[in-house]
Every structure is written in C-alpha cells, then in structure tokens.
C-alpha cells in the first residue's frame with residue numbers, strides 16, 4: 001500500500017519552483033503522487049514505503065536546493 005507524507009518546503013518563491021519540486025518528487029522511485037502548494041509551503045506526497053522513506057523524500061527536496069521538513 002501507499003502512505004501519505006506531508007512536508008514543509010522552504011525557498012519556493014515562484015510557480016516555477018513549485019513545478020520544479022513537483023517534478024523532482026514525481027520522478028522519485030516509489031512516489032505515486034505529489035502536490036505542492038506555494039501559498040502554504042506544503043507538499044503532499046503519496047509514496048510506497050517499501051521503496052522510499054520520508055527521510056529520502058526530505059533529502060531529495062534538499063538536494064534540489066530547497067529546505068524541507070517532515071510534518072507527518
């Protein structure tokens with residue numbers, strides 16, 4: 001099955017940032033769905049925990065130059 005992870009994402013200042021972060025998330029193995037909101041700095045990611053962990057997702061966002069933290 002899949003789990004839902006919520007992340008705060010800092011450093012996004014325009015809509016292209018949102019597209020960039022969504023693209024990064026959607027290309028990660030094990031990520032089924034990713035939605036990022038600029039106004040709230042929140043990202044929701046549906047993922048397969050047998051393939052990828054929440055920490056891996058945080059690291060991928062940070063590797064792209066944004067700040068990320070786990071909400072739940």
Ligand code: 9UX
Pocket residue numbers: 012013014015016017018020
């Ligand atoms: Mo917009 Mo974001 O010009 O990394 S793409 S600030």
